[in-house]
Amino acid sequence: MNYLARKISFYVVALWAALTLNFLIPRLLPGNPVEILIQKLAARGPITPELRNSVELLLGDTSNDPIFVQYVNYLKGIFAGDFGVSITYYPQPVVEIIAQALPWTIVMIGIGTIIAFVVGITLGMLAGWKRGSWLDNLVPVTTMFQAVPYFWLALILLYVSAVQFKIFPVSGGYSYTGAGPSWDWDFISSAIYYGTLPALTIVISSFGGWLLGMRNMMVSTLSEDYIVTAEAKGLRPTRIMMAYAARNAILPSVAGFAISLGFVVSGSIVTEQVFSYPGVGSTLLQAVNNNDYSLMQGLFLVITLTVLGANLIVDLLYTVIDPRTRARS
Amino acid sequence: MEVNENTMNSSADSVAQRETGRPLTGTLAVIRPRFERRRPRWQRIVFGLSPKLAIGLGIIIAITLFGLLGPMLLGNPLSIRDIGRTPPSGEFWLGTTQTGQDIFAQLAHATRGSLFIGVVVGVLAMLLSVIFGVIGSYVGGWLDESFSLFTNVMLVIPALPLIIVISSYVADKSILMLAVILAITSWAASARVLRSVTLSLRSRDYVAAARVTGERQWRIIGVEILPNLVPVLASQFVLAVIFAILGEAGLSYLGLGASGALTWGTMLFQAQNGFALTLGSWWWFVPPGLMIAVLGGALSLVNFAIDEIIDPRLRTASLDKNKKRAARRLRASIKAGATT
Numbered sequence: 001m002n003y004l005a006r007k008i009s010f011y012v013v014a015l016w017a018a019l020t021l022n023f024l025i026p027r028l029l030p031g032n033p034v035e036i037l038i039q040k041l042a043a044r045g046p047i048t049p050e051l052r053n054s055v056e057l058l059l060g061d062t063s064n065d066p067i068f069v070q071y072v073n074y075l076k077g078i079f080a081g082d083f084g085v086s087i088t089y090y091p092q093p094v095v096e097i098i099a100q101a102l103p104w105t106i107v108m109i110g111i112g113t114i115i116a117f118v119v120g121i122t123l124g125m126l127a128g129w130k131r132g133s134w135l136d137n138l139v140p141v142t143t144m145f146q147a148v149p150y151f152w153l154a155l156i157l158l159y160v161s162a163v164q165f166k167i168f169p170v171s172g173g174y175s176y177t178g179a180g181p182s183w184d185w186d187f188i189s190s191a192i193y194y195g196t197l198p199a200l201t202i203v204i205s206s207f208g209g210w211l212l213g214m215r216n217m218m219v220s221t222l223s224e225d226y227i228v229t230a231e232a233k234g235l236r237p238t239r240i241m242m243a244y245a246a247r248n249a250i251l252p253s254v255a256g257f258a259i260s261l262g263f264v265v266s267g268s269i270v271t272e273q274v275f276s277y278p279g280v281g282s283t284l285l286q287a288v289n290n291n292d293y294s295l296m297q298g299l300f301l302v303i304t305l306t307v308l309g310a311n312l313i314v315d316l317l318y319t320v321i322d323p324r325t326r327a328r329s
Numbered sequence: 330m331e332v333n334e335n336t337m338n339s340s341a342d343s344v345a346q347r348e349t350g351r352p353l354t355g356t357l358a359v360i361r362p363r364f365e366r367r368r369p370r371w372q373r374i375v376f377g378l379s380p381k382l383a384i385g386l387g388i389i390i391a392i393t394l395f396g397l398l399g400p401m402l403l404g405n406p407l408s409i410r411d412i413g414r415t416p417p418s419g420e421f422w423l424g425t426t427q428t429g430q431d432i433f434a435q436l437a438h439a440t441r442g443s444l445f446i447g448v449v450v451g452v453l454a455m456l457l458s459v460i461f462g463v464i465g466s467y468v469g470g471w472l473d474e475s476f477s478l479f480t481n482v483m484l485v486i487p488a489l490p491l492i493i494v495i496s497s498y499v500a501d502k503s504i505l506m507l508a509v510i511l512a513i514t515s516w517a518a519s520a521r522v523l524r525s526v527t528l529s530l531r532s533r534d535y536v537a538a539a540r541v542t543g544e545r546q547w548r549i550i551g552v553e554i555l556p557n558l559v560p561v562l563a564s565q566f567v568l569a570v571i572f573a574i575l576g577e578a579g580l581s582y583l584g585l586g587a588s589g590a591l592t593w594g595t596m597l598f599q600a601q602n603g604f605a606l607t608l609g610s611w612w613w614f615v616p617p618g619l620m621i622a623v624l625g626g627a628l629s630l631v632n633f634a635i636d637e638i639i640d641p642r643l644r645t646a647s648l649d650k651n652k653k654r655a656a657r658r659l660r661a662s663i664k665a666g667a668t669t
Contacts, residue, residue: 147625266489
């Protein structure tokens with residue numbers, strides 16, 4: 001089986017696993033989420049049979065359908081885009097709330113991750129190239145940033161630059177005094193202004209990992225025979241560094257992107273809470289605090305699917321930068 | 330002691346590999362002893378530790394002692410006084426909370442709680458990753474395929490959302506319950522590392538020899554494979570402890586931690602709820618995070634040291650001028666030799 005087909009079938013399995021996990025968690029763990037949710041919904045408005053049905057499909061049936069039938073119906077509901085109704089934002093459907101929150105997180109995490117990746121890879125390349133230089137000796141220091149909890153770093157950044165010096169806003173995703181979300185410059189610039197601190201948190205705490213990985217791979221790559229050959233041919237050092245060493249050393253970093261992305265996503269959920277950023281993370285916590293189970297399950301599913309999608313894209317990119325994956329098929 | 334022996338073996342291993350494969354670095358490795366800087370005696374005595382390992386272990390031991398002894402020496406962390414939110418002073422080294430609780434005493438108790446979580450999760454995650462990483466890849470066949478697939482799936486599902494969802498269904502978690510939740514969501518990465526190392530170990534000659542002499546499978550795994558995995562296991566354990574302490578802190582900060590427990594995360598949660606940030610009570614929210622950062626830093630120093638033992642090429646050891654000159658001369662002579 002060629003690389004691409006193998007990757008895609010892996011993500012199909014992962015997708016199925018995520019859907020099944022989402023189905024099993026509320027049913028296997030103690031408590032009766034359906035009753036809690038129905039009671040809360042009843043306090044907000046009338047419960048139609050359709051509403052009750054969609055809640056039951058998500059969180060566990062009170063009727064005595066066999067578990068297999070429930071599972072099939074649950075999958076049908078998910079693929080039809082039916083995630084139930086939120087209590088927190090009653091009577092908005094869960095899908096709408098997720099659609100509002102998701103772009104904020106994707107853009108903020110996306111930009112933060114890309115900056116962290118580029119900075120980390122570049123510095124790691126230089127540190128590995130000049131082993132023992134001052135930059136290389138800084139490597140342990142930068143990886144210390146990884147041990148700092150994301151949200152604590154966020155708290156410190158917030159304290160210094162928003163509370164003490166008032167350079168950046170304390171919370172939110174855009175200026176509420178202006179007009180609401182729209183595609184004009186006023187809104188976009190205020191979104192950038194409000195998003196800087198959260199994104200900076202991600203960059204500071206995650207670039208160290210890329211740096212260390214890249215540095216270590218550079219060191220091993222530089223002892224390969226083809227580097228000696230390139231040196232012997234009298235190629236310019238920058239060319240050897242970029243086209244011979246870095247080109248090969250970057251492969252494991254890209255291949256290991258999946259693991260790192262998981263950490264970034266986990267970290268930024270808590271970070272969003274610190275900044276009250278209007279993304280998926282803080283919405284998820286609102287859902288948890290209100291026992292809004294359908295919103296919570298929906299968000300978990302969407303976060304997981306987004307991460308799977310991002311990993312698939314990176315894996316596809318990998319086929320571009322590593323020709324061996326294409327040659328094997 | 331066993332650790333030392335094995336790590337020495339593995340470093341000797343890779344030196345040998347380089348000697349056979351790459352003459353340049355090989356010769357460098359041979360001449361290294363001449364230029365080795367003499368270390369102060371106490372360092373040589375302390376099992377010839379690299380400075381990274383020594384500093385890392387020193388910090389870890391200090392923090393552990395603080396967590397073990399502090400709670401006995403310092404007063405009740407929860408007793409309330411009428412001196413809310415006082416800055417650090419002689420009486421209260423790290424000041425007080427808004428209800429006048431001694432933050433230094435809280436920090437000692439929280440250290441104990443967080444370390445406990447870290448170690449328990451580390452051990453549990455290690456067990457799971459050995460089961461899925463080592464046993465699967467040793468046995469091979471469909472078992473390896475399915476374990477590996479399971480590991481990879483667990484790896485791409487983001488951990489914290491999963492932990493948040495699971496823990497919101499489990500009301501009133503004990504600290505052990507929380508440790509179990511963290512462990513079942515965090516073993517996958519190290520299982521993958523262990524799998525790849527085991528795959529290379531199982532094709533070594535001495536494993537084949539053991540198999541030919543009719544050793545039973547569990548004995549080969551236990552006696553031939555696992556001891557050689559010790560350095561890798563140690564480094565994965567360290568990572569698991571970091572992950573657990575960070576994970577617990579994040580979860581507790583969000584208010585989803587163990588009920589009734591006092592950890593660095595719950596301290597930060599209380600600080601957040603007491604408006605420590607907006608009111609500028611830095612002595613409340615800085616220390617717990619700093620403890621996490623320092624402990625995490627120390628653990629990653631230890632991890633660096635282990636990595637360098639496994640793969641000596643990674644050492645930063647700033648090549649001093651003598652070494653560089655020697656290397657340049659060697660390279661020149663080799664190049665000259667190659668052309669003639």
